[in-house]
Amino acid sequence: MGDGRGGGSNRPAWLQQYELVGKIGEGTYGLVFLARLKPTHPQAAGRRGSPIAIKKFKQSKEGDGVSPTAIREIMLLREINHENVVKLVNVHINHADMSLYLAFDYAEHDLYEVIRHHREKLNLSINQYTVKSLLWQLLNGLNYLHSNWIIHRDLKPSNILVMGEGEEHGIIKIADFGLARIYQAPLKPLSDNGVVVTIWYRAPELLLGAKHYTSAVDMWAVGCIFAELLTLKPLFQGVEAKATPNPFQLDQLDKIFKVLGHPTVEKWPTLANLPCWQNDQQHIQGHKYENTGLHTIVHLPQKGPAFDLLSRMLEYDPRKRITAAQALEHEYFRMDPLPGRNALVPSQPGEKIVTYPVRPVDTSTDFEGTTSLQPTQPPSGNGPPGGQPVPRQIPRQMQQPMGGMQRMPPGANMGAFGAAPQAGMVGMNPGNIPMQRGAGGQSHPHQLRRKADQGMGMQNPGYPQQKRRF
Amino acid sequence: MSDFQTSTHRERWIFQPQDLVNKWTTANRRSAEILAQYGTTRLKVDPVDGSISNPEPLPDHGTLVGSSSVKPLSCEEEQVMRIFYEQKIQEVCRAFKFPHKIQATAIIYFKRFYLQWSVMEHHPKHIMLTCVYASCKVEENHVSAEELGKGIQQDHQIILNNEMIVLKSLDFDLIVYAPYRSIEGFIDDMDDFCRAGNGAHQRLKDLHQTANSEVDTMMLTDAPLLYTPGQLALAALYKSNSALSVLDFERYLESVFSRQHFDCPVEQFIQIISSINHLVSQLQLPGTKEMRHADRKLKHCLDPSSSSHDDHKKKEKKSKHKSKRTASDAQLNS
Numbered sequence: 001m002g003d004g005r006g007g008g009s010n011r012p013a014w015l016q017q018y019e020l021v022g023k024i025g026e027g028t029y030g031l032v033f034l035a036r037l038k039p040t041h042p043q044a045a046g047r048r049g050s051p052i053a054i055k056k057f058k059q060s061k062e063g064d065g066v067s068p069t070a071i072r073e074i075m076l077l078r079e080i081n082h083e084n085v086v087k088l089v090n091v092h093i094n095h096a097d098m099s100l101y102l103a104f105d106y107a108e109h110d111l112y113e114v115i116r117h118h119r120e121k122l123n124l125s126i127n128q129y130t131v132k133s134l135l136w137q138l139l140n141g142l143n144y145l146h147s148n149w150i151i152h153r154d155l156k157p158s159n160i161l162v163m164g165e166g167e168e169h170g171i172i173k174i175a176d177f178g179l180a181r182i183y184q185a186p187l188k189p190l191s192d193n194g195v196v197v198t199i200w201y202r203a204p205e206l207l208l209g210a211k212h213y214t215s216a217v218d219m220w221a222v223g224c225i226f227a228e229l230l231t232l233k234p235l236f237q238g239v240e241a242k243a244t245p246n247p248f249q250l251d252q253l254d255k256i257f258k259v260l261g262h263p264t265v266e267k268w269p270t271l272a273n274l275p276c277w278q279n280d281q282q283h284i285q286g287h288k289y290e291n292t293g294l295h296t297i298v299h300l301p302q303k304g305p306a307f308d309l310l311s312r313m314l315e316y317d318p319r320k321r322i323t324a325a326q327a328l329e330h331e332y333f334r335m336d337p338l339p340g341r342n343a344l345v346p347s348q349p350g351e352k353i354v355t356y357p358v359r360p361v362d363t364s365t366d367f368e369g370t371t372s373l374q375p376t377q378p379p380s381g382n383g384p385p386g387g388q389p390v391p392r393q394i395p396r397q398m399q400q401p402m403g404g405m406q407r408m409p410p411g412a413n414m415g416a417f418g419a420a421p422q423a424g425m426v427g428m429n430p431g432n433i434p435m436q437r438g439a440g441g442q443s444h445p446h447q448l449r450r451k452a453d454q455g456m457g458m459q460n461p462g463y464p465q466q467k468r469r470f
Numbered sequence: 471m472s473d474f475q476t477s478t479h480r481e482r483w484i485f486q487p488q489d490l491v492n493k494w495t496t497a498n499r500r501s502a503e504i505l506a507q508y509g510t511t512r513l514k515v516d517p518v519d520g521s522i523s524n525p526e527p528l529p530d531h532g533t534l535v536g537s538s539s540v541k542p543l544s545c546e547e548e549q550v551m552r553i554f555y556e557q558k559i560q561e562v563c564r565a566f567k568f569p570h571k572i573q574a575t576a577i578i579y580f581k582r583f584y585l586q587w588s589v590m591e592h593h594p595k596h597i598m599l600t601c602v603y604a605s606c607k608v609e610e611n612h613v614s615a616e617e618l619g620k621g622i623q624q625d626h627q628i629i630l631n632n633e634m635i636v637l638k639s640l641d642f643d644l645i646v647y648a649p650y651r652s653i654e655g656f657i658d659d660m661d662d663f664c665r666a667g668n669g670a671h672q673r674l675k676d677l678h679q680t681a682n683s684e685v686d687t688m689m690l691t692d693a694p695l696l697y698t699p700g701q702l703a704l705a706a707l708y709k710s711n712s713a714l715s716v717l718d719f720e721r722y723l724e725s726v727f728s729r730q731h732f733d734c735p736v737e738q739f740i741q742i743i744s745s746i747n748h749l750v751s752q753l754q755l756p757g758t759k760e761m762r763h764a765d766r767k768l769k770h771c772l773d774p775s776s777s778s779h780d781d782h783k784k785k786e787k788k789s790k791h792k793s794k795r796t797a798s799d800a801q802l803n804s
Contacts, residue, residue: 074642098634
């Protein structure tokens with residue numbers, strides 16, 4: 001995979017095959033860029049101008065080489081190939097700072113944005129066909145992973161990409177395998193990897209400190225995502241107890257128990273063996289929860305197949321929880337509307353087609369992630385269209401090279417490709433790369449909105465806190 | 471990953487014997503040519519883009535063309551060195567009490583690496599350590615480079631410096647299938663096949679252990695680059711069973727073939743098993759003298775000045791020589 005041997009310039013040969021469009025995401029372990037294969041490059045044959053998402057991994061902890069996150073992601077994605085799993089196209093090495101760049105097929109949307117668009121812009125629920133198709137494809141990809149003994153461990157709306165217009169329009173791609181691992185014959189207990197899964201989507205067995213867990217943790221997350229697709233709100237929005245290595249998360253458990261009722265040893269026999277259940281008699285065992293009823297929250301008839309499927313995904317006992325393979329066979333998917341390949345375009349005529357916004361791109365950055373220090377353009381040019389309550393100045397950390405990233409607010413959302421878009425279509429573009437977005441007349445109504453999510457609570461208090469990683 | 475059938479291991483890293491010979495010869499020739507041309511085989515790495523280029527000609531090399539006293543390693547000598555350092559991988563892994571799987575993964579990385587490079591281009595000691603380090607990361611048994619370096623009194627920076635070149639040379643195909651797990655599967659299956667009572671249980675356990683150590687030896691041969699882990703496992707079990715006579719192996723093989731789809735008939739499979747075991751019986755572990763000779767030659771190839779008392783160069787390489795002594799010489803002298 002070529003970062004060719006030639007060339008002694010400052011731009012390695014592999015980099016020259018891409019035209020950088022801009023930065024689309026930023027996370028604890030790196031940056032994500034949008035780029036296009038240059039039409040002149042031989043590899044671009046047949047995929048002329050195809051958009052590529054390039055995820056740059058920083059070195060891991062000081063002095064321990066390539067980050068294990070990058071290793072996991074690469075090793076798994078090199079082996080797997082499925083329509084509903086993101087495709088790793090290439091791996092490049094930047095020898096100057098020993099960082100890795102992973103090139104993926106680009107996906108324009110993700111479930112975080114789709115849900116958000118419906119909640120905040122359209123104020124309209126997602127249509128039945130789209131929900132069902134998204135869910136089916138998610139399960140289809142997950143079934144493939146699980147049958148290959150891979151647990152994703154970090155499923156959440158922002159890690160589930162949806163392809164934009166083109167041949168694969170409306171197809172789901174499960175992304176971000178930085179926490180994924182093979183669970184066949186592990187050399188060490190899985191819990192040694194530390195806490196996994198963003199707290200809202202974390203299965204109760206994890207919250208109660210299970211040492212060994214299975215692919216059922218992914219199915220719990222799917223259940224939470226299913227509910228979120230239906231209601232446009234996260235199902236269990238617990239507040240994370242931070243700065244503790246203890247997996248026990250009282251508030252999150254409290255949120256779950258309030259909806260699903262108190263778990264009992266009768267329904268979940270191995271519950272009694274879970275460390276946190278044993279240790280925390282007072283808080284969780286002592287408290288009696290009224291079962292407020294999942295059906296009232298998701299507004300589904302209790303006897304309908306949709307509710308049946310959802311409640312099987314949210315089964316307390318991981319051994320009784322429905323598997324991806326079983327879920328695909330569920331009655332819900334056999335009745336109208338049937339799930340389809342393009343989840344975003346309903347098959348029935350007359351249905352209103354929703355146009356989802358494209359990903360915002362920060363064009364003020366280069367492939368290193370360093371922001372140009374040239375004077376910024378007035379916001380009128382590339383700034384957000386009026387009427388949005390979003391901050392206009394460049395976030396402070398964007399004005400600094402690389403290092404500034406670590407100062408991101410801890411609650412920051414890492415979106416698609418493992419890192420969320422980070423604000424700001426302002427500033428010059430150092431590589432003189434033509435602006436691909438904004439100028440083309442395509443509307444993109446929400447460029448700066450992620451910033452509002454990043455702990456500022458401007459648009460939607462209570463929605464941040466997407467992710468914690470230890 | 472349960473599916474070896476669709477793996478990069480099966481698709482890209484199982485070869486025909488002639489492929490291996492070609493690859494080794496190509497790397498060896500390339501390195502010998504570089505040596506003849508530049509007087510050293512140590513490659514120059516561009517600090518900016520990491521591209522690798524031929525070494526700078528030594529200042530006095532011009533006068534030496536054709537009469538260079540430094541001789542390249544032969545393919546056979548390269549093989550001696552590789553086997554020696556593969557044994558080292560096993561030693562290091564034992565010292566750290568790593569699971570078998572890590573050792574196997576590291577050795578397979580090492581083998582794959584030297585399909586593309588000559589030992590004259592990248593010192594096998596450095597690559598060996600980096601392979602162990604990478605294997606630990608991949609198998610979720612993370613050990614820091616520092617810890618690993620400390621444990622065997624090596625500069626951990628060497629491990630880190632080589633990590634990228636190793637990953638890249640592996641083409642980032644990092645999941646490998648070792649025969650140990652296949653053996654486990656077959657032992658379980660044999661348990662059913664024999665409808666084993668208590669006595670047989672113990673004998674199957676012995677068979678398991680013997681087969682595992684058989685695989686340890688097998689890992690030092692070319693077999694892991696030529697055969698699938700399932701084939702290697704059955705070859706090891708076959709050989710161990712001939713010594714222990716736990717079950718009727720051919721009948722067992724037939725039962726396996728009757729239940730599962732295989733690419734070839736039983737007869738051909740038995741042929742494969744005997745080819746693998748032939749490779750094992752042909753394995754020659756490098757002797758002290760042989761190894762010392764090859765090691766000295768390698769030292770001169772990488773650093774010709776070491777033979778001409780060039781103090782300046784010596785100083786530069788000092789730490790490397792020192793560490794080399796602790797690793798190979800200590801072993802050789804023991």
